[in-house]
Amino acid sequence: MEVQPGEHVLFSGHPSWRSILGFYIKGILIVLVAAGVAALVTEISDKVDWAISGGVAAAILAAVVLVGLIKRVTTTYTITDRRLHIRRGVFTRVTRDTRLERVQNVNTRQTILERLLRVGTVDFDTAGTEDSDFSFVGVSSPRKIVEVVDKAHREHDAAQPAEPAPTDL
Numbered sequence: 482m483e484v485q486p487g488e489h490v491l492f493s494g495h496p497s498w499r500s501i502l503g504f505y506i507k508g509i510l511i512v513l514v515a516a517g518v519a520a521l522v523t524e525i526s527d528k529v530d531w532a533i534s535g536g537v538a539a540a541i542l543a544a545v546v547l548v549g550l551i552k553r554v555t556t557t558y559t560i561t562d563r564r565l566h567i568r569r570g571v572f573t574r575v576t577r578d579t580r581l582e583r584v585q586n587v588n589t590r591q592t593i594l595e596r597l598l599r600v601g602t603v604d605f606d607t608a609g610t611e612d613s614d615f616s617f618v619g620v621s622s623p624r625k626i627v628e629v630v631d632k633a634h635r636e637h638d639a640a641q642p643a644e645p646a647p648t649d650l
Contacts, residue, residue: 482559488562488564490559493557494558496618497599497600499619500618501552502598504549508542515537515538517534519533519534520534555569555571556569557569560633561581562633563581564578564580565579565615567615577615583607583609584605584630584634585606589603589623599622600620601619602618603616603630
């Protein structure tokens with residue numbers, strides 16, 4: 482993210498590694514199924530070829546780990562004293578920005594598993610949009626993200642010049 486002159490980064494990070502554990506568990510189940518299918522296919526020729534089954538399992542496991550890592554590392558969340566920024570993707574880059582003054586509500590969402598893992602989703606409701614896709618997903622300690630946004634709001638409001646009182650003519 483390109484920081485503008487006078488803009489200060491308050492938070493920058495990626496989804497937590499704990500947030501992709503569900504992806505890895507599903508990947509391990511796929512590895513086990515694929516290894517089982519490979520074992521059944523090789524059993525047709527009189528005996529199970531464990532080298533082929535193991536090779537299939539290792540290749541799929543390596544792909545799952547790599548995809549999970551890339552998915553996590555290529556997502557970046559940034560909060561500055563002026564705006565919120567989300568950047569995702571490797572081949573197709575998706576970038577979302579919103580000005581801090583447009584943020585109306587900040588909500589957190591955690592399932593029971595996410596609470597145990599201390600990760601969650603922070604949803605930002607912004608003025609003038611019905612798009613609910615502005616979220617920091619899988620962040621560690623989502624409550625701290627809310628506190629950073631609150632702090633940024635306070636700093637932004639304090640930096641604004643006070644409006645002059647209406648005068649009676």
